[in-house]
Amino acid sequence: MFKLKEHNTNPKTEIMAGITTFFTMVYIVVVNPVILADAGVPFEQVFTATIIAAVIGTLWMGLFANYPIAIAPGMGLNAYFAYSVVGGHQDITYETAFAAVFVAGLIFVALSLTPFREKLIEAIPENLKHGITAGIGLFIAFIGLRLTGIITDHPSNLVALGDLHSPSAVLALVGLAITLVMMTLGINGALFFGMVITGFIAFFTGNLSFEQGFMSLPSLPNGLIVGNPLTAFGDVIQHSLYAVVFSFILVTIFDTTGTMIGVANQAGLMKGKSLPRAREALLSDSIATAVGAMFGTSPTTAYIESSSGVAAGGRTGLTAVTVAILFILSAFFGPLVGAVSGLSAITAPALIIVGSLMMGSISKISWDELDEAFPAFLIILSMPLTSSIATGIALGFISYPLLKLVKGRWREVHPLLYVFAVLFFFQLAFLPH
Template sequence: MFKLKENHTNTKTELIAGITTFFTMVYIVVVNPVILADAGVPFAQVFTATILASVVATLWMALFANYPIAIAPGMGLNAYFAYSVVGGHHGITYQTAFAAVFVAGIIFVILSLTPFREKLIEAIPENLKHGITAGIGLFIAFIGLRQTKIITAHPSNLVGLGDLHSASASLALAGLAITLVLMVLRLNGAIFFGMVITGLIAFFTGQLSFKQGFMSLPSLPEGLIVANPFTAMGDVIQHGLYAVVFSFILVTIFDTTGTMIGVANQAGLMKGDKLPRARKALLSDSIGTTIGAMFGTSPTTAFIESTSGVAAGGRTGLTSLTVAILFILAAFFGPLVSAVSGLAAITAPALIIVGSLMMGSISKIRWDELDEAFPAFLVILSMPLTSSISTGIALGFISFPLLKLVKGRWREVHPLLYLFAVLFFIQLAFLQQ
C-alpha cells in the first residue's frame, strides 16, 4: 500500500519518522484547548475534537495521498477563531463561529476538487503571502506574552512590560529559555519536551497539580456542535460572516499548500514543479476542517513539523499513519493535558517560538519596492494591533491593487485580487461589526 521499496525506505524508518513527527507537533493538543477556551469552548470538547480532526485528516493523507505529512488544527487559525471571530464580533457565540468554519470546510472540499484552489494561490502576490504568515506569527507571539502577563495593558501606550517577578511570567521565561536551548541543540520535539520540563518545574514549585489524575476516556460534552449544513449556512448569512469564511479559506489554502510543497520537496517527492497526487493531498485538510468544526475545533492545516519526520527518513504515508495512531492514544490522557493547559506559562513558550518561526517570512518580502512592501507591512502591523487576522488580510488586499494602479502597473494584478479588494472594502466600510 505505501510502496516502501519504491520510495527507498522501510517499516522501521517510517515508524521512527512518525514518532518523531508526533512529538514535534503534539503540543497542539495542549495549546489548542488553551486558545479556544478564551472563546468559551469547553476544554474536553476541544481536546477530543482536536484529536478527531487530526486523526481523520492525517489518515486521509496516509491512506489516499501516501505522503509523510501530518494534519492538525493550525496555530494562528485558532487564534483568529477565538480573538477575531468570537471575541471581535458582538453576539457571535462559538457555536455560530463553528458554523462558519463548517461552511468554509465544505467550500474548501469543493475547491480542492477543482483547479480553482491552485488558481487562487497563483492570484495572491508572493509578498502578501509572506506578510500574512509573518503577521499571524507576530499575533500569536503577542498572545503568548499577554497570557503570561509578560506584557500587560498600559494606560497611555496600550501595552507595557508586566511584572517579571510574578510566578506566571518567571515560569514562562524559564520555559522559553529551556525550549530555545533545546531547539538550538536541534532536539527533535524540542517544543514538546520544553513544555514537559516547564511542567515539571511548575509541579515542584506548587504551581501545577493533577487533582483529576492522568487518564480517562475521551468525551464530547457538547456532542455534535454543527450537524446540519443548511443551519450552518443560515447562521453565516444571518450574522454576515462572509469575510470570516473567506479568511478561513484563504489562510488555510496558503498555509497548507505551502507546507505540503515544502515538506514534499524536502523528502524528494516532487516531480519537477508538480506535486503528484496533489488533489488527494489537498483534500486532507479540507476534510479535517469540516469534521473538526462539527465536533468543536478550528480549521486544520499541514504541520511544518512534518519536516522533522522527513529528516528522520519518512517518505510515505506509513509515517502519517503512525502519527494518527499516536494521536488516538493521546486521547486517553485528557486529565493530564487539562491540568497542563490550565497553566498558561507552560504553553506560552510554544506560542512565542512558533510565532518567531512564522516571522521568518519577512525576509522574503521585497522591501526595496514600496508598492510591494507596504501592503505586506500593513498586514503584519495590523494583525496584532487590531487583534484580527482578517482585518490584516483585508487591509493588505485593498492597498496592494491601489498602489499598483497609482504606479501604472495594474496589469500585474490578477483580476481575482481586484474582486477581493472590493469585497474586503465593502466588508470594512459597511459590514464591520
C-alpha cells in the first residue's frame, strides 16, 4: 500500500520518522487551545477538535496521497481567528467565525478538485507570498511576547517592555532560552521538549499544578458547532464575512502548497516541477479544515515540521499514519494539556520561535525593487500593528498593482490580482473591519 521498497525504506524507519514528526509538532495541541480560548472557545472543545482535524487530515495524506506530511490546525490562522475575526468584531461570536471557516473549507475542497487552486497560486507574486508568511510570523511572535507580559500596553507608545521580574516573564524567558539551545543543537522535537522542561520548572516553583489529574476520556462539551452548511453560508452573508473567508482560503493555499512542495522536494518525491498525486494531497487540508470547523478549530495546514520526519528517513504515507495514531493517543491526556495550556509562559516560547522561523521569508523578498518590496513591507508591518492578517493582505494586494501601474509594468500583474485589489479596496472602504 505504501510502496516501501519502491521508496527504499522500511516499516521501522517510517515509524521512527512518524514519531519524530509528532514530537516536533505536538505543541499545537497545547498552543491552539490557548489561542482560541481568547475567542471564548472552551478548552476541551478546541483540544479534541484540534486532534480530530489533525487525525483526519494526516490520515488522508498518508492513505490517499502516500506522503510523509502531517496536517493540523495552522499557527497564524488560529491567531487571526481569535484576535481579528472574533476579537475585532463585537457582533461575531466564535460560532459564527467557525461558520466562516467551514465555508472556507468547503470552497477549499471545491478548489482542490479543480485547476483553479494552482492558477490562484501562480497569480500571486512571489514577493507578496513571502511578505504574508513573514507578516504572520511577526504577528504570532508579538502575541507570544504579550501573553507573558514581556511586552505590555503603553498609554502613549502603544506597547512597552513589561516587568521582566514577574514570574510569567521569567519563566517564559527561561523556557525560550532552553528551547533555543536545543534547537541550536539540532535536537528533534525541541519545541515540544522545551515546553516539557519549562513545565517541570513551573511545577517545582509552584506555578503549575495538576488538580484534574493527567488523563481522561476526550470530550466535546459543545458537540457539533457547525452542522448545517446552509446555516453556515447564511451566517457568512449576514455578517459580510467574505473577506474573512477569502483570507482563510488565501493564507491556507499558500502555506499548505508551499510546505507540501518543500517537504516533497526534500524527500525526493517531486517529478520535475510537478507533485505526483497533488490533488489527493491538496484535499487533505481542505477536508480537515471543513471537518475541524464543525467540531471547533481553526483552519488546518501542512506542517513544515514534517521535514524533521523526512530527515529521519520518512518517505511514505506510513510516516503520516504513525503521526495520526500518536495524535489519537494524545487525546486521552486532556487534563495534562489543560493544566499546561493555562500557563502562557510554557507555550509562549513556541509562538515566538515559530514566528522567527516564518520571518525567514523576508530574505526572499526583492528589496532592490520598490514596486515589489513596498507591498510586501506593508503586509509585514500592518499585520502585527493592526492585529489583522486580513488587513495586511488587503493593503499588500491593493498597493502592488497600483505601483505596477505607476511604473508602466501593469502587464506583469495577473488579471486576478486586479480583481482582488478591487475587492479588498471595497472591503476596507465600505465594509466593517
